[in-house]
Amino acid sequence: MTVDAAAWDALRLSLWVACWATILAVPLALWVAWILARRDFWGKTALNAAVHLPLVLPPVVTGYLLLSLFGRTAPLGQALESIGLRLAFHWSGAVLAAIIMGFPLMVRAMRLAIEAVDPKLEEAALTLGAPRRDVFMRVTLPLIVPGILAGAVMGFAKAVGEFGATITFVANIPGQTQTLPSAIWSALQIPGAEGRAAAMVLMACVLAVGAIVLSELLAKRVAQRIAGT
Amino acid sequence: MTVDAAAWDALRLSLWVACWATILAVPLALWVAWILARRDFWGKTALNAAVHLPLVLPPVVTGYLLLSLFGRTAPLGQALESIGLRLAFHWSGAVLAAIIMGFPLMVRAMRLAIEAVDPKLEEAALTLGAPRRDVFMRVTLPLIVPGILAGAVMGFAKAVGEFGATITFVANIPGQTQTLPSAIWSALQIPGAEGRAAAMVLMACVLAVGAIVLSELLAKRVAQRIAGT
Amino acid sequence: DQRVTVFAAASLQGALEEIAASYITPVTHSFAGSGTIARQIAAGAPADVVVLASPDWMDWVSDNAPETPLKTANIAGNTLVVVAQAGASPLSDVTQIASRLADGRLAMGHRDAVPAGRYAREWLQSTGQWTLLQDRLAETDNVRAALALVAKAEAPLGIVYATDAQAEARVEDVLTIPTAGHSPIRYPAAALTPAGLDYLSHLQSDAARDILARHGFSKGTP
Amino acid sequence: MSLIVDIQHRFGDFDLTVAFEAGPGITALFGRSGAGKTTVVNAVAGLLTPDQGRVRFDDQTLFDSTTGQDLPADKRHFGYVFQDARLFPHLTVRQNLEFGAKYTQNAPVASLDETADLLGLQGLLARAPNTLSGGEKQRVALGRALLSQPRMLLMDEPLASLDGPRKQDILPFLEQLRDGLFTIPILYVSHAVDEVARLADRLVLLQDGQVRAQGPLFDVMADPAAVPLLGVREAGAVLEAEVCAHADDGLSTLRLSAGNLELPGVQAAVGSTVRLRVLAQDVILSLDRPDGLSSVNILPVKIDQVHPGDGPGAAIALSSGTDRLLARVTARAVKEMRLHQGMHCFAIIKATTVAPGSIGR
Amino acid sequence: MSLIVDIQHRFGDFDLTVAFEAGPGITALFGRSGAGKTTVVNAVAGLLTPDQGRVRFDDQTLFDSTTGQDLPADKRHFGYVFQDARLFPHLTVRQNLEFGAKYTQNAPVASLDETADLLGLQGLLARAPNTLSGGEKQRVALGRALLSQPRMLLMDEPLASLDGPRKQDILPFLEQLRDGLFTIPILYVSHAVDEVARLADRLVLLQDGQVRAQGPLFDVMADPAAVPLLGVREAGAVLEAEVCAHADDGLSTLRLSAGNLELPGVQAAVGSTVRLRVLAQDVILSLDRPDGLSSVNILPVKIDQVHPGDGPGAAIALSSGTDRLLARVTARAVKEMRLHQGMHCFAIIKATTVAPGSIGR
């Protein structure tokens, strides 16, 4: 196994992208999960299907769709670029790709957790005069922390592992958009570079295992607090 | 959009593979989820990490790992082939790839559901003389149906969408191992075949949306039964 | 089984399917990237013939395949072109690339991982433009993706195979790249079975060469 | 301050049609399991939208099916002690109580610490709800609702899982809420008649989703017709008496309109008014004023009504001055003693029958 | 059939040290909120592993901390009615009951339909538990445990959320379990003394995790020292009497060792034995045999012990023949009537005081 500077760059970038993706996606996924769990509205099935889409489509397709939506020639992409937000060929685009690819996983975990919350507890909070937002922040949210953690760690892991949509959307620019999976993939396409690939696979594993262990520890603390031990 | 025989073949194969993957993975994922949710044992973190691994690794890497484990030149692959089970370059390998890639999603959903079951209900069942297995089958299992459905639909969607590991492990042979994503990818490699690709993307969407709608209907029935409406 | 199975690099897809149609036995293709195919062959893929886009990978196959190929041959060659969106004015030489890019990027296959990208890098290095351009690339996981970037105007310029450029209406060649500037682009094929041996001859037939030529491939140098 | 409820709701084959007025003071909702008590309270709290009807509090319409008005639960400021405790499992006992106190603008009637003291929660403040016993949970829930300083309290069997002595600690506190400077009206669900008799000002008797009797407590309790609704063993009149004196041996003299009672353990100050519950089955009728009895409480009474029951007993409505009493005697005694309307006789009330828990205000 | 419990367990600063023997018949665990009742029952059921000690049932060791034996809950065949109902939410009421009946080998004491009838569940069988009222849930839980035909029943306040009339329906059924051909021992947690008095054969009084008194019900209940543990209003002796005759007017004559009582509403057959609870506060002492009273139940008694209480009352232990009674009178009456040990006098027991619910067996 050989570790070169490019590998470290890729690791750093992957960590960066995965952290951003997780931080940005969690609130959004929570909102969507809440809507799907608790509201009935016209187009709910469509929203639900849309959330799942990145799971179903080959990642390249998602990448192309992203390019057509957020590319520098697409209206949306131009609008964003005019306010200073560049996505295509930029690490922020990798964040977007990671968010979208991880979204179904995050939403599902959070939705399951929200559906498991006893609405009677929320009713109790309401009768104590807590407005709906406070009920959410102070009752629902703390109770679904395990689901949020599960969603976050899945989103993080997926962000660390995402390849197809990322390389299609933001290409593979070393130090800028070359994430660990892109680097691993590149190494695997070169005869005899398996050693470099293996080293980077290990890095990705360490990153993800770290996130998993951390989330499990947090979840355990929450569970113990509720059990009172 | 043009739909040719190869596209229908790919659709049929994807449906077949996704169904098999879902059917086979659900019980296994349920077992792992149960262990992770309810047991404490040495190596639990390792198991947990292993389950998440396919999420973290670029799919190609998973594909290569599968190839080197189950390839026709690998000892394990040869052993399996000697008992009539061919995996590499065979649709059953696509099933395996889909199972592995969908596994983290399924396990998470089921685990969250299991953790949300009130152990007091299981205790009540025990005191009525139900042995542990019956408690699981008749109390825990029905209560986690929403989680199982969520896991199954995610696994199914992932199986429909899985590309990287599949094309690497079982290649891209039309009518035999060319799933919808592989066919879409192939179409995207031919200039001017975007129409074919779009048609197949639509097929994949219909497949997945169908599964989602079905699972939501089932989940709603379970929820209504518990709510008593 | 009567069928002939061909594992081939994706960039040959259009041409190989046409060639197969004129063969007596039905032919089944499995297209993927060269690296993937090479590893599949090593893992015992049920291929009669393998066609790659990279001589390096073919060497690797020869070393790693469970059985040594019965015969190998280069069935085609290719050339690189610089493309821009349709309607763009031609470049007079390589030094203009940088200015034409402005703040855009030069799309091409990955410099090491994708054969087309490797040839492009060699050419840019031989013309002394590499150091100037290497931070302004948009490297992709296959040539088609690079082509799509130019077609969608995400990148002003791209370096792709002439065959790809010819098939995509939304792009136009703006500079032809001399074959001398990089190692020769060859598509090595290998027959792994007796049936494959026969099909390999078919691939080398005049009819096949015509089809390859029509798709823009050059003659395979031995 | 008054709550006006007039609602209809249907669950499958259960039909609720309820109209009553509650408060100020404590209004007890009394009825058997499944009578619809919780359903009514939920509708008042805003947790259930009735099919039809109106709920008003003072001038404010909380719910009106004709206009579509439906004030959300968090805007109603009704404290609700649920039949199941519904503590927040992720918060400690102290944090649960703090949650109750958080959304109130009113000046606190009792601080968190006072409330915890009263409810015996001081040792439990740092604990997780899941580690509490059944009665402890219920006490925390009670404290949480009390601390939210509601403009009305809804209590769904809040004392059902509490032991006798603990109840005796908490009842005075509820009385204080009823009678304090800032009186909070209370809607109190119970199937314990003694609690109802001690606390309630008005009584609403529910049966199968319908109101069978309602009115001021004294009227409903002294009505022989309510005996079957309350349960034969639990029926009995409620009286008000003035405290005249406390003797050295612990007995207090209470003045009723037609005589005095000597009772132990009366805590109220001389001159104040207390509430007495006299169970119908604890009243013995005698034709002559008896003597040589350990019971010193004998009142002259006039028989207002002899109400034969379904079984071997009869309910006798009595007046003693302006007070009303209820006696339950056997049909044989009615015959042998020739008890009849308008007859004068004596009621013997055992001193210790009127237990401390039945004395309120 | 007997259960031997001798365990220690510690939760934070709560220390449980409990040793008692239970069954055959009904053993009541009585104690205030937080006394440790549920903890004991959980340990017996196998849902809690105590820090130390032994639990045996007949010859079988269920738990022994020294040998490490710990029989799993599903092998103990103890039916458990939980303080919270714990119905299976995904099953209908009928399916919940069927779940109870499924894992039993014994011949059914009562069929599912009989049980549902008894508990008033017939109209609810198709319903989901989430749509039931509090009392309805508890009844289903009771039915489910009964249908599991356990070798012992553990009941944690099973009747707390039931209304009076419903309790009166269910208590005879529990008595039947106690007294039927295949007697099932019952460990019964309650803080309602009247239930305990009616049902229990043995009484274990818990306080702060310690056993304060235990023994046969008649002994513990007639002991003036137990009065503060049971609550002043609830103390009272329990007697057994033989049914002699049923008169036309509904009164029955019951024979005690030193005289007869006339009581209404006795359902038992002539010649059978019934259990009577006579509250200490319902016994009036008279120096002479009084007449002209609506109360026809007068027994000659001898004072065994005068036990002054903390307050203005005194507990008087009496014997009447071989029966023991407890009377609570005021200290003033003790003084004025000069009540003292060995003295002979008369106890007046109001006919209607011994209500149907207090008559058992």
Ligand SMILES: Nc1ncnc2c1ncn2[C@@H]1O[C@H](COP(=O)(O)OP(=O)(O)OP(=O)(O)O)[C@@H](O)[C@H]1O
């Ligand atoms: N969602 C529902 N669907 C059908 N019936 C319902 C539903 N909710 C309540 N009921 C029925 O309405 C009736 C009244 O229920 P409610 O909970 O108000 O009773 P309650 O008087 O509070 O009884 P308890 O004292 O047992 O708590 C019950 O018979 C109950 O079964």
Ligand SMILES: Nc1ncnc2c1ncn2[C@@H]1O[C@H](COP(=O)(O)OP(=O)(O)OP(=O)(O)O)[C@@H](O)[C@H]1O
């Ligand atoms: N997990 C725990 N951690 C700490 N203390 C506990 C735990 N479980 C129970 N306790 C304490 O042990 C004591 C006994 O609890 P238990 O539930 O046995 O009481 P109980 O007698 O059943 O009371 P109730 O009548 O209120 O149900 C209580 O003070 C309770 O707070």
Ligand code: MOO
């Ligand atoms: O056929 Mo390639 O591997 O995309 O150059």
Ligand SMILES: [Mg+2]
């Ligand atoms: Mg209720």
Ligand SMILES: [Mg+2]
């Ligand atoms: Mg308890």
